[in-house]
Amino acid sequence: MRIRFKLNGREVEAEVEPNTLLLNLLREQFHLTGAKYGCGIGECGACTVLLDGEPILSCLTLAVEVDGREVTTIEGLAGDGELHPLQRAFLEEGAVQCGFCTPGMILTAKALLEENPNPSEDEIREYLKGNLCRCTGYVNIVKAVKKAAEEMAG
Amino acid sequence: MYINKLNTHIIPFKFEYHAPKSVEEAVELLSRYGEEASILAGGTDLLVKMKQRVIEPKHIIDIKRIKDLTGIREEEDGIHIGAATKLRTLERSKLIEEKLPVLHEAVITMGSVQIRNMATIGGNLCNASPSADAATPLLALNAEAKIVGSEGERIIPLEEFFIGPGKTALKPDEMLAEVISPYLPENAGTSFMKIGWTDFDIATVNLAVILKLEGEVVDECRIALGGCAPTPIRVHKAEEFLRGKKLTDEVLEEAANIVSGHVRPRARWRRAPPEYRRAVSRALTIDALTIARKRIEGLEVNRGED
Ligand SMILES: Cc1cc2nc3c(=O)[nH]c(=O)nc-3n(C[C@H](O)[C@H](O)[C@H](O)COP(=O)(O)OP(=O)(O)OC[C@H]3O[C@@H](n4cnc5c(N)ncnc54)[C@H](O)[C@@H]3O)c2cc1C
Ligand code: FES
Ligand code: FES
Numbered sequence: 374m375r376i377r378f379k380l381n382g383r384e385v386e387a388e389v390e391p392n393t394l395l396l397n398l399l400r401e402q403f404h405l406t407g408a409k410y411g412c413g414i415g416e417c418g419a420c421t422v423l424l425d426g427e428p429i430l431s432c433l434t435l436a437v438e439v440d441g442r443e444v445t446t447i448e449g450l451a452g453d454g455e456l457h458p459l460q461r462a463f464l465e466e467g468a469v470q471c472g473f474c475t476p477g478m479i480l481t482a483k484a485l486l487e488e489n490p491n492p493s494e495d496e497i498r499e500y501l502k503g504n505l506c507r508c509t510g511y512v513n514i515v516k517a518v519k520k521a522a523e524e525m526a527g
Numbered sequence: 528m529y530i531n532k533l534n535t536h537i538i539p540f541k542f543e544y545h546a547p548k549s550v551e552e553a554v555e556l557l558s559r560y561g562e563e564a565s566i567l568a569g570g571t572d573l574l575v576k577m578k579q580r581v582i583e584p585k586h587i588i589d590i591k592r593i594k595d596l597t598g599i600r601e602e603e604d605g606i607h608i609g610a611a612t613k614l615r616t617l618e619r620s621k622l623i624e625e626k627l628p629v630l631h632e633a634v635i636t637m638g639s640v641q642i643r644n645m646a647t648i649g650g651n652l653c654n655a656s657p658s659a660d661a662a663t664p665l666l667a668l669n670a671e672a673k674i675v676g677s678e679g680e681r682i683i684p685l686e687e688f689f690i691g692p693g694k695t696a697l698k699p700d701e702m703l704a705e706v707i708s709p710y711l712p713e714n715a716g717t718s719f720m721k722i723g724w725t726d727f728d729i730a731t732v733n734l735a736v737i738l739k740l741e742g743e744v745v746d747e748c749r750i751a752l753g754g755c756a757p758t759p760i761r762v763h764k765a766e767e768f769l770r771g772k773k774l775t776d777e778v779l780e781e782a783a784n785i786v787s788g789h790v791r792p793r794a795r796w797r798r799a800p801p802e803y804r805r806a807v808s809r810a811l812t813i814d815a816l817t818i819a820r821k822r823i824e825g826l827e828v829n830r831g832e833d
Contacts, residue, residue, distance in 0.1 A: 391544035413535025414575045427644045433574045437544050503639020
C-alpha cells in the first residue's frame with residue numbers, strides 16, 4: 374500500500390505492507406533510528422513519536438494508519454544545527470546515560486511542555502511515567518525538563 | 528513484571544487492511560468477513576495480541592477514520608460517548624469531569640499518556656478484560672451499549688454486554704457504536720479505586736461506587752467490581768444490604784464482606800491469587816464508600832493520603 378504523510382516537516386511517500394509497523398517503517402525505510410524498539414508491547418515508551426503533535430507508541434501503530442497525518446521523530450526536533458532547549462537541557466543535566474530512552478523521553482516531555490509550560494515535579498513524573506529509563510534514576514531527567522521549561526519561558 | 532518471551536518486533540503474519548469511512552461500510556465489511564475480521568481501534572490490546580499470535584485475523588477493519596464514532600454528546604437521556612473516542616479526549620473533557628467524575632477518575636489512571644492518546648473507550652469495553660478500568664465506573668453508572676450490525680441497531684445494558692473474559696454480546700457482524708451513560712443522581716458522591724501491578728497497568732482489582740444519602744442514611748448505592756469474576760460485575764447484594772442503613776464501621780465491614788464474597792476464582796489468574804483479590808476488594812469497598820461519603824460532605828479527599 375502506498376502512503377503519504379508529513380515526516381519531520383517534509384512530505385514523504387512510502388510503500389508499506391498492512392502489517393508494517395510505524396516503528397519499523399521509520400527505522401528501516403527512512404533510516405531514522407532515534408525511535409527504539411524496547412518491548413514492543415506498549416510498556417516502555419522507547420518507540421515514542423509524535424503523531425499530529427501527540428506522543429504515541431510507534432511499536433503499536435500500523436504504518437498505514439499515519440497516511441495523511443504528521444509524524445515527528447527526535448531527528449525532527451533540532452532546527453538548523455540548533456538543539457531544542459530540551460535536548461540541550463538533557464545534555465547539561467546529565468539526563469542521558471546510555472541514551473536508549475532519550476528520544477522517547479524528550480518527545481514526551483515536548484508534548485508536556487506544550488500543554489503545561491510550567492509543570493511541577495509531580496506533573497513531570499506523572500506525564501513521563503510511560504517512558505522507562507534503566508540508567509539515570511530519573512532525577513536528572515526531571516531536572517532537565519524543569520530547566521528546559523524555564524528556558525523556554527524565557 | 529510480565530516477561531515477554533515472544534518476538535514483538537513485528538506482526539508475524541499478513542492481513543488485509545480496510546479503513547471504512549462510515550459505520551455502514553464497517554458493518555458491511557464485518558458481515559462479509561465475519562470471524563476472520565477484527566476491528567482495530569487504538570490497537571493497544573489488539574496489536575499486542577496479534578504480535579503474540581493470540582489471534583491472527585485475516586482482515587483488519589480500522590474504525591478510526593469514521594467520524595460518527597468519535598465524540599462526546601450531552602443529551603437528555605445522558606452522555607453519549609462514541610466508541611472510538613480516545614481515552615485522552617475523555618480525560619480532557621470538562622463535561623466528563625463534571626458530569627461523570629467516576630469515569631474521569633478511572634480514565635486518568637489508565638495506561639500512560641501515550642496509551643491514552645491511542646486507546647479508545649470502545650476498545651476497552653470490547654476487549655472485555657474482567658478488570659477493564661472503564662468498565663466498572665460505567666457499570667455503576669447504569670450505562671448502556673449501542674450496538675450496530677447488519678440487522679440494524681440495538682441498545683443493551685452494559686451489564687448484559689460482558690459475557691466472559693474477552694467475550695461480549697457482540698455478534699460477528701456487529702460492533703459497538705456508542706456508550707450511553709445516564710447522569711448521576713443529584714448530590715451523589717462517587718469514587719473509583721484500583722490496585723494494579725504498576726502505576727500504569729490495568730487493574731488487578733478495581734471498584735467503583737456511586738452513593739446517595741438521605742440525611743445519614745443510604746438512599747441508593749451502586750457498587751461495581753472488576754478483576755474478581757469472569758467479567759466486571761455489579762454487586763447487587765451489597766447495594767441492597769446498604770439501602771436504608773447508616774454507614775457505621777460495622778455496616779461498612781459487612782458490605783465489604785459481601786463484596787469480597789463475590790470473588791470467583793478463575794483457573795488462569797496470573798496476576799494474583801483469590802485470597803489477595805478478596806483482601807483487596809474488601810479494602811477498596813471500605814475506602815471507596817468512605818471517600819464517596821466524604822465527597823458528599825464536600826470534603827475533597829486526597830486519594831494519595833489514604
Ligand atoms: C502499557 C499498557 C497499559 C495499559 N493500561 C491499562 C489500564 O490501566 N487499564 C485498562 O483497563 N487497560 C489498560 N490497557 C489495555 C488497553 O490499553 C485498553 O483496554 C484500551 O482501552 C483498549 O482500547 P483500544 O482502542 O486500544 O482497543 P483495540 O486494541 O483497538 O481493540 C481491543 C479489542 O476490541 C475490539 N474493538 C475495538 N473497538 C471496537 C468496537 N467499536 N466494536 C467492536 N469491537 C471493537 C477489537 O477488535 C479488539 O478485539 C493497557 C495496555 C497497555 C499496552
Ligand atoms: S517499544 Fe513501544 S512501548 Fe516499548
Ligand atoms: S539513559 Fe539508559 S535507559 Fe535511560
